Amino acid sequence: MTLSLQEVSDRLELQELVIDYATAIDEQDYSALDKIFTEDAYIDYTAMGGIEGDLPSIKQFLRQAMPVFPAYQHLNANQKVVIDGDTATGKVMCLNPMVVPTAEGEQVMFLGLWYIDEYRRTEQGWRISRRAERKSFSHNVPREMAGV
Template sequence: MTKSLRELSDRLEIQDLLVDYSDAVDRRDWDALDHVFTPDAVIDFRATGGAHGDLPTIKAFLADALSHFTASQHLVAASKIELAGDTATGRTMCHNPMVLDGQVMFVGLWYVDRFVRTEAGWRIRHREQELAYLHNAPSGR
């Protein structure tokens, strides 16, 4: 099926948004997340033992949780995007190695997102995780 230029552009903008999220988190640039999510976004990271809440809650959670890790890489791939005008849904694979106390922990998950087109471009309005695996998780998980 042939895709319109607008659909191709929308898909590329959403893909860039997914990369922007990974880049912001791995660089620990929490304010950059303001350009990824809508101000009223709801984010649910409970599937991997994280927080659930609005953007300020999640930014504080990420800042605290990731302060224990010396490095992380959120590697996103294989996004299934469904466009519907000014909204879209997506399910994106993420492989996330994280270094803690000299050991590498691996987290595999999917981000399940609802996107919305805003005046500033595409943003995530709702994000939820689906856990696939945890390897070398710290004790207590």
């Protein structure tokens, strides 16, 4: 498959967008999400026990939910992207280990998920216009969080 320079650029920009998202979440820099999502973005975290809604609602949820976990990382891989002009769809694998406080101390749970994305090219560059999580697996989840 031969790609044009524009297609190569688009793919690299979309890859960087996915990395920027993971970095913003892991660094609890939720204001950075304004440069990652479109203003009218819809985000659905319900597959992994979160909420769904617009960007302001999601940022508020993250500010409340993420400090519960002493440490976590989002490792993204296997990004499949289909570009159609100024829009694109994507599927991104994520491995998300999270340290969870327990009555006995702490333990690490592992969450495997897919991000199912829609992207839109804006005047400021590519942005995520829709992101939904799809659960793949969970391991070592404390009983108190069994719904994850």
